[in-house]
Amino acid sequence: MFQEKISEFVQKYRNSYISYWKDFHRHPEPSHKEIRTSGKVAEILEGLGIEVKKQVGGTGVIGLLKGDSNGPTVALRADMDALQIKEETGCEFASVNDGVMHACGHDSHTAMLLGAAHVLSELKGHVKGNIKFIFQPAEEDSPVGGAPGMIKDGALENPKVEAIFGIHMWPTLETGVMGIKEGVMSAASDRLNMSVRGKSTHAATPEFGIDAIVITSQVISALQTVISRNVSPLDSAVITFGKIEGGSRYNIVADQVDLDGTVRTFDPNTRKLVAEKISQIAKGTASSMGGDCIVDYKWGYPPTMNDHQATKIAKEAIVKTVGKNGLYEISMPNPGGEDFAFFSEKVPAAFAWLGCRPKGIPPEEFPKLHNNKFLPDEEALPIGVTYLCQVALTALEALSK
Ligand SMILES: [Zn+2]
Ligand SMILES: [Zn+2]
Structure with missing residues (x-):
């Protein structure tokens, strides 16, 4: 039942989250300076009637969707910052901030999480528990990052988060494929x-x-x-x-x-x-x-560690989203760092890769993350929104048993 409702609303709100993505892409902000972005995020969440906390760990924003019946709390996380790179994509919604660019797809992560907030708000009557939407700053600010500040400001408390999930655009995987593994995901x-x-x-x-x-x-x-x-x-x-x-x-x-x-x-x-x-x-x-x-x-x-049960839940949600054929079992972790890792140290977590290479383009020809020509396939966004909704509802179901 949920599956059909989710696809219906993912379609219904497509124009909204795609326009958020293009807007964030056009106005990128570097680590700790996500002022406009976090302002928009808070405004959109408030418009949905979601409880909002601003300035969590700097420019971070948290939305709390309370379901109509009591239950556990699960969190979904997106990062909001851009990189100091001059954009060369030539796309019509290219950066207007010279020398700053969303070259790691964080604009799409933010937009997809907002899309999920739209869809899950519609399904509130069926939500057994709470869903926390965590929008974090400064993922690119290694070695400090943005997650520790949010954790320090209580992002995982009140109500206590029992599991957290995140996704990252992954250009080596084709659109319609999602990658995950249990244990270490990034170095x-x-x-x-x-x-x-x-x-x-x-x-x-x-x-x-x-x-x-x-x-x-x-x-x-x-x-x-x-x-x-x-x-x-x-x-x-x-x-x-x-x-x-x-x-x-x-x-x-x-x-x-x-x-x-x-x-x-x-x-x-x-x-x-x-x-x-x-x-x-x-x-x-x-x-x-x-x-x-x-x-x-x-x-x-630290390394991003995918918890056993959380990974099981995430895989179930991936299969519901892209089918068995779309689930890619990763064998080798990513040698790059990812500050979702700080959340994974505190609560059971699962981080997944979202394929965003348009069908028909060979992997060696598609620009990688942090490249000045990187732009994810628009078709990956509805898939990401669907997954985020699926994983939150699957997790609430599993954790209340
Ligand atoms: Zn990056
Ligand atoms: Zn990134």
């Missing part, structure tokens, strides 16, 4: 700054100094053993230094080398272990050579 993404310290002296008399460049070369090699000797061959991790800077002149022994890098892991225990080992090995190696190493490990986004 933990941390930042690593190190400074190796020595003592300068004349290049011809190294015995009077401590060469920070020679120490650094040993430290870098030694750190690769963290991956090969400390991380299980069945797990994986990456340590990459993308920038290294040191020394002052060709004939002076360098007294300082600064390194800037990133660490990616998929398992929370591996993440802790890698951070500890990096510090131990870098400091130990430097001190064994008479120098020192200052390690600044900045914890970024």
Whole structure:
């Protein structure tokens, strides 16, 4: 019964959410500056008679739809921020804010969640419990993100959220396909700054100094053993230094080398272990050579973890939305970070990928996320709205048993 009602209302409100999407796309705002966007979101939710909380964790907005009968609370989350990229899509609703662009599809995430709010408001009489709509700022602001601020401001309390669901436009998947897996969906993404310290002296008399460049070369090699000797061959991790800077002149022994890098892991225990080992090995190696190493490990986004039961619910909703053939079982998690992860640390969560590559275009020819030509297929939006409604109602049903 729900299935038919949902498709009817997804069709009925199509013009509304498609126009929200184009409007948000035309007026992108970077992380923490989602003022116009969050204002529109609050206005639309209020127009639907939904209880609204503004300025949650900065520019975040929360809508609470109370069903006609009591029951658990489930949350649906969308992100609202754009990127500092100059748009080259050439579309008719291209960005009017020079150098800012919705290149990660967050405009469509926001529009689809508003679409779901329209549809679910119509179905209020059948909603057994509450549905919280979480519109978060600053997903792109790694390593801090926008989710922690909203959680701190009580986004998951009053009423207490028992499960949370989110989707992301996924350009490698064709429209009509949705991807998900249980367990880790995206990597933990941390930042690593190190400074190796020595003592300068004349290049011809190294015995009077401590060469920070020679120490650094040993430290870098030694750190690769963290991956090969400390991380299980069945797990994986990456340590990459993308920038290294040191020394002052060709004939002076360098007294300082600064390194800037990133660490990616998929398992929370591996993440802790890698951070500890990096510090131990870098400091130990430097001190064994008479120098020192200052390690600044900045914890970024944790891995997004899809909970067992929440994933089961999400898969059921995917099948109801796109059929069995549309369900893509992901084998490898995404090595990129996603700050939905912070929600997944607090409550059972499931994050899914929404195919948005128009049929007939090969994956290698379709622009990827963060590309200045990325624009999702419009046909993916009604599918996303349908899924969000399905997953909320399926979850309320499952959790009240
Ligand atoms: Zn992004
Ligand atoms: Zn994104």
